Amino acid sequence: MTTPTLKIPEGWEGRAPDGWDWVPLWEAIEQGGHIFTDEFVRGAIDAGINPRVILDDGLFPGFNLQGDRFTEQIIFIPEMLITARAMKAGLALIRPLLAANDEKPLGIFVMGTVLGDMHDIGQSIVTIMLENAGFEITNLGTDVHPDRFIETAMEQKADLVGFSALLSTTVYYQKVTIEEFEKAGHRGKVNILIGGAPTTQEWANEIGADGWGKDAIAAVNLAKDLIAKNREAWA
Amino acid sequence: MSETVNVTFVADDDVRTAVTVATGSHLLDASREAELEVIATCGGRGRCRSCRTKVLRGAVPPPTIMDEVQLGPDEVHEGFRLSCQTRAIADCEIMLAPPTSEGGHKLLGSEGDITGRTGIDLDSGVVKHLVTAKIPTEEHEQTSDIEEILTAIGGDGPGTMAMDLLRDLPEVLRKEKGTVTVTTFNGTIIDIEPGDTTAHKYGLAFDIGTTSIVGSLVDLNTGEQLAAMGDVNPQAVYGGDLMSRLAFAQFSPQSLRKLRSRVVKAVSDQIKEGCDEAGIDPAHVYKVVVVGNTAMHHIFLGIDPTYVGLAPYSPTMRNAIELPSAELLLKVIPRARVCFLPIVAGFVGADTMGAVLATRIDESDEIRVVVDIGTNGEVVMGRRGKLMACSAPAGPALEGAQIRHGMRGAVGAIEKVEIGDDVTCDVIGNAPPIGICGSGLIDAVAKMLDAGVLHPSGRFHLKDRETLPPKLAMRLIAGGTGKGEFVLARADESGKDEDITLTQVDIRQLQLAKGAIYAGVLMLQRIMEVPDDDIAEVQMAGGFGNYINIESAVRIHLLPALPLEKITYVGNAAALGAQMALVSERERNRANDIAREIEHVSLAARPDFQDIFMEALCFPGDENVELLASAQTG
Ligand code: B12
Ligand code: FES
Numbered sequence: 001m002t003t004p005t006l007k008i009p010e011g012w013e014g015r016a017p018d019g020w021d022w023v024p025l026w027e028a029i030e031q032g033g034h035i036f037t038d039e040f041v042r043g044a045i046d047a048g049i050n051p052r053v054i055l056d057d058g059l060f061p062g063f064n065l066q067g068d069r070f071t072e073q074i075i076f077i078p079e080m081l082i083t084a085r086a087m088k089a090g091l092a093l094i095r096p097l098l099a100a101n102d103e104k105p106l107g108i109f110v111m112g113t114v115l116g117d118m119h120d121i122g123q124s125i126v127t128i129m130l131e132n133a134g135f136e137i138t139n140l141g142t143d144v145h146p147d148r149f150i151e152t153a154m155e156q157k158a159d160l161v162g163f164s165a166l167l168s169t170t171v172y173y174q175k176v177t178i179e180e181f182e183k184a185g186h187r188g189k190v191n192i193l194i195g196g197a198p199t200t201q202e203w204a205n206e207i208g209a210d211g212w213g214k215d216a217i218a219a220v221n222l223a224k225d226l227i228a229k230n231r232e233a234w235a
Numbered sequence: 236m237s238e239t240v241n242v243t244f245v246a247d248d249d250v251r252t253a254v255t256v257a258t259g260s261h262l263l264d265a266s267r268e269a270e271l272e273v274i275a276t277c278g279g280r281g282r283c284r285s286c287r288t289k290v291l292r293g294a295v296p297p298p299t300i301m302d303e304v305q306l307g308p309d310e311v312h313e314g315f316r317l318s319c320q321t322r323a324i325a326d327c328e329i330m331l332a333p334p335t336s337e338g339g340h341k342l343l344g345s346e347g348d349i350t351g352r353t354g355i356d357l358d359s360g361v362v363k364h365l366v367t368a369k370i371p372t373e374e375h376e377q378t379s380d381i382e383e384i385l386t387a388i389g390g391d392g393p394g395t396m397a398m399d400l401l402r403d404l405p406e407v408l409r410k411e412k413g414t415v416t417v418t419t420f421n422g423t424i425i426d427i428e429p430g431d432t433t434a435h436k437y438g439l440a441f442d443i444g445t446t447s448i449v450g451s452l453v454d455l456n457t458g459e460q461l462a463a464m465g466d467v468n469p470q471a472v473y474g475g476d477l478m479s480r481l482a483f484a485q486f487s488p489q490s491l492r493k494l495r496s497r498v499v500k501a502v503s504d505q506i507k508e509g510c511d512e513a514g515i516d517p518a519h520v521y522k523v524v525v526v527g528n529t530a531m532h533h534i535f536l537g538i539d540p541t542y543v544g545l546a547p548y549s550p551t552m553r554n555a556i557e558l559p560s561a562e563l564l565l566k567v568i569p570r571a572r573v574c575f576l577p578i579v580a581g582f583v584g585a586d587t588m589g590a591v592l593a594t595r596i597d598e599s600d601e602i603r604v605v606v607d608i609g610t611n612g613e614v615v616m617g618r619r620g621k622l623m624a625c626s627a628p629a630g631p632a633l634e635g636a637q638i639r640h641g642m643r644g645a646v647g648a649i650e651k652v653e654i655g656d657d658v659t660c661d662v663i664g665n666a667p668p669i670g671i672c673g674s675g676l677i678d679a680v681a682k683m684l685d686a687g688v689l690h691p692s693g694r695f696h697l698k699d700r701e702t703l704p705p706k707l708a709m710r711l712i713a714g715g716t717g718k719g720e721f722v723l724a725r726a727d728e729s730g731k732d733e734d735i736t737l738t739q740v741d742i743r744q745l746q747l748a749k750g751a752i753y754a755g756v757l758m759l760q761r762i763m764e765v766p767d768d769d770i771a772e773v774q775m776a777g778g779f780g781n782y783i784n785i786e787s788a789v790r791i792h793l794l795p796a797l798p799l800e801k802i803t804y805v806g807n808a809a810a811l812g813a814q815m816a817l818v819s820e821r822e823r824n825r826a827n828d829i830a831r832e833i834e835h836v837s838l839a840a841r842p843d844f845q846d847i848f849m850e851a852l853c854f855p856g857d858e859n860v861e862l863l864a865s866a867q868t869g
Contacts, residue, residue, distance in 0.1 A: 034862075073716075074718055075692070076743055076746065076852065077852060078863055116545030118546045167544065168479045172482070
């Protein structure tokens with residue numbers, strides 16, 4: 001294992017006003033200081049820094065560091081969650097500005113826990129991480145019927161759909177939902193990700209999912225990879 | 236009340252020793268103060284009888300459930316008490332009265348006379364009437380065999396009597412010239428035998444668990460337990476844990492048949508074994524009480540459990556039922572009526588009902604909590620008139636599964652850990668350690684937190700290794716994963732040629748498991764608005780709970796931070812509840828009332844669950860808890 005380290009964005013000084021220092025923000029995100037983050041990002045906006053730069057140079061370094069630690073299982077869910085929430089606080093200020101600059105989301109993602117299952121802690125962390133990474137997400141919650149996944153994917157013209165399942169009795173509905181996408185003639189239009197503690201890569205292969213994410217970071221990386229894949233277009 | 240009281244201990248040889256102690260001190264502590272050697276085999280937890288005393292003079296508080304269970308109502312009535320459970324509230328004279336033979340720990344629901352242990356009256360509902368019925372002699376009398384029997388027992392109608400009893404009746408009635416023993420269960424005739432068989436009236440109680448099935452055979456004339464049976468649940472070949480077994484049965488009548496026939500066979504075998512041991516005829520078993528989780532309950536009844544395993548996890552039936560044994564395919568006990576205790580919800584089953592019966596929290600004036608610590612645990616909280624329950628699905632980590640060196644509590648398992656300058660482990664059977672069991676895991680983590688090996692967030696203090704005592708620092712290694720591992724027993728001390736360690740991932744598994752249980756408790760506390768101080772007692776139930784070090788359980792926040800004396804063990808309370816309902820119809824009926832009263836809380840439906848669970852995942856003192864609270868979702 002390589003111990004995750006803070007990756008300092010190259011040449012950040014050139015993109016910030018003279019004397020500007022991102023270190024406090026990197027640390028605030030790392031430690032989950034959402035109030036500090038909010039204030040600091042406001043300050044950065046007021047200082048006229050480009051929102052894209054705030055995101056890449058200010059918010060991501062601390063976020064990615066904790067993400068790497070989470071994947072390596074060095075930090076645990078509560079710590080990942082507070083970092084994700086701090087990140088979210090910053091993003092809430094940045095996102096409208098990015099949109100105004102005509103920045104598009106990385107992709108459209110529809111997420112939910114499959115039929116019969118009420119567990120949503122895992123998938124809500126995946127959702128917040130995807131959101132923070134720049135995806136636009138519709139989260140359908142728990143106990144989601146295949147038809148609802150399909151309808152929402154159609155409505156949103158989704159690029160990706162994610163099915164979470166935590167029970168031995170409900171992983172079956174990951175399979176069923178994929179079959180329903182097939183039957184509806186939409187399978188080729190979306191990339192399907194699955195996850196949840198009892199699932200495995202083998203299961204994903206068996207049921208014909210496009211990817212399996214062992215954790216929220218894997219989910220983000222997979223989503224980023226798969227978005228580049230060619231798909232049939234939504235009508 | 237004065238601040239101190241005088242306790243005078245009287246020994247066998249009449250030697251008297253007096254001490255002054257703070258009012259409210261336990262007698263056991265007072266005896267230690269007096270430098271008397273009182274053996275506390277179970278560590279003062281009310282689980283044995285080694286600290287028995289007799290109150291000769293002065294007032295003491297009423298007996299606790301532990302006094303009643305361990306000593307029985309007769310002894311309690313005579314003034315015997317467990318000194319570890321009894322507080323000194325006034326000046327008193329106490330005789331030390333350790334039992335002359337003490338055969339290890341006596342657990343609840345293990346042996347002896349059930350009515351005695353639980354202080355309930357014998358009223359099983361099974362009555363044997365010895366009567367001499369008139370054998371019809373005159374044609375003009377317009378009567379029949381059964382009418383003569385009904386007249387003799389003073390009954391009014393044959394009720395829903397089994398046809399086969401009538402088929403045998405002509406012979407039975409005439410065999411002993413009209414002398415017959417008629418057995419009724421709550422008024423319904425369930426057996427008619429020639430001659431006098433009133434001495435033979437037996438019952439069975441079963442707890443059908445996912446992993447094991449335990450039963451006991453009880454003499455319904457005396458309340459005495461005649462045999463105790465137990466074995467693994469043979470359904471395990473179709474899935475070790477509950478959910479995989481449900482997945483196996485899902486949408487498959489054929490799989491359900493397989494599961495059902497296995498439980499029927501296991502129960503039948505145990506019945507034969509118990510009856511053989513006690514030397515009784517299984518045909519004299521008249522009443523059976525069964526508890527078990529909802530899935531086991533449904534499968535035994537042949538009801539498709541598919542929907543128990545899928546949201547909203549609703550059972551097919553919740554009410555208590557009573558059936559002839561033939562409905563359950565229990566051919567060995569042809570005359571028995573089988574009673575199932577009611578169910579509260581899909582994952583708060585008849586086993587939980589048994590535990591509530593046994594612990595009587597429904598009769599408590601103060602708030603009590605029953606926690607069943609297991610893969611699919613439950614929490615029940617409340618008092619008379621207000622009870623709430625939820626499922627707390629810990630997963631198997633607390634039973635030693637999904638832990639790198641985890642194992643069940645068997646010989647070779649580390650069950651206790653001490654950490655000072657170095658680590659010492661207690662191993663079951665004093666063997667070289669080959670793994671660690673759930674109670675060892677809880678203990679180890681508690682001590683690792685104290686020693687600073689673990690941060691309250693659950694992370695190993697790898698970076699600050701140098702600040703640890705040198706021997707501990709050497710045990711804290713990067714390990715194969717590089718994330719940190721703590722060596723409990725080195726390869727040369729262990730029984731399996733490799734270090735017995737706890738890994739970072741093991742700690743996370745423990746956090747998820749203890750977090751699920753603690754979150755269940757926290758949630759019910761929040762809904763019922765019960766601060767820690769208002770909880771009079773937490774009772775740990777389930778076979779495994781008994782071995783947990785209470786102090787460590789509190790240290791890691793598996794249980795709320797209450798004074799340790801407020802936390803007790805109740806053993807296999809579900810099985811005890813079944814036995815109580817077996818010997819007492821009043822108790823069985825009480826279960827129905829309780830089931831109606833308990834409010835089930837679906838944690839999944841609570842939007843605040845995630846925040847509570849995150850808090851519960853942490854160990855005490857983790858500053859992340861505050862950050863979590865201030866940055867709630869949304
Ligand atoms: C919290 C919890 C609950 C909570 C759920 C609350 C909620 N809103 O989600 C509550 C208490 C409600 C609950 C209920 C039940 N639970 Co539960 N629960 C758990 C517990 C303790 C932790 C699960 C969890 O949240 N983990 C943390 C998250 C972060 O991990 P995760 O979900 O795996 O997610 C990560 C990855 O898998 C991945 N991921 C997740 N989804 C997705 C999706 C995609 C697309 C991708 C790419 C990745 C991905 O990313 C996540 C973050 O890194 C586990 C036991 C344990 N020790 O793990 C049992 C467990 C999951 N529950 C279990 C069961 C059976 C139940 C019940 C059905 C029955 C019961 N015994 O109570 C009930 C339902 C009853 C009811 N009426 O609600 C079982 C499942 C067993 C099995 N093999 O099927 C477990 C394992 C416990 C056990 N008994 O063994 N549960
Ligand atoms: S010490 Fe065991 S009961 Fe008191």
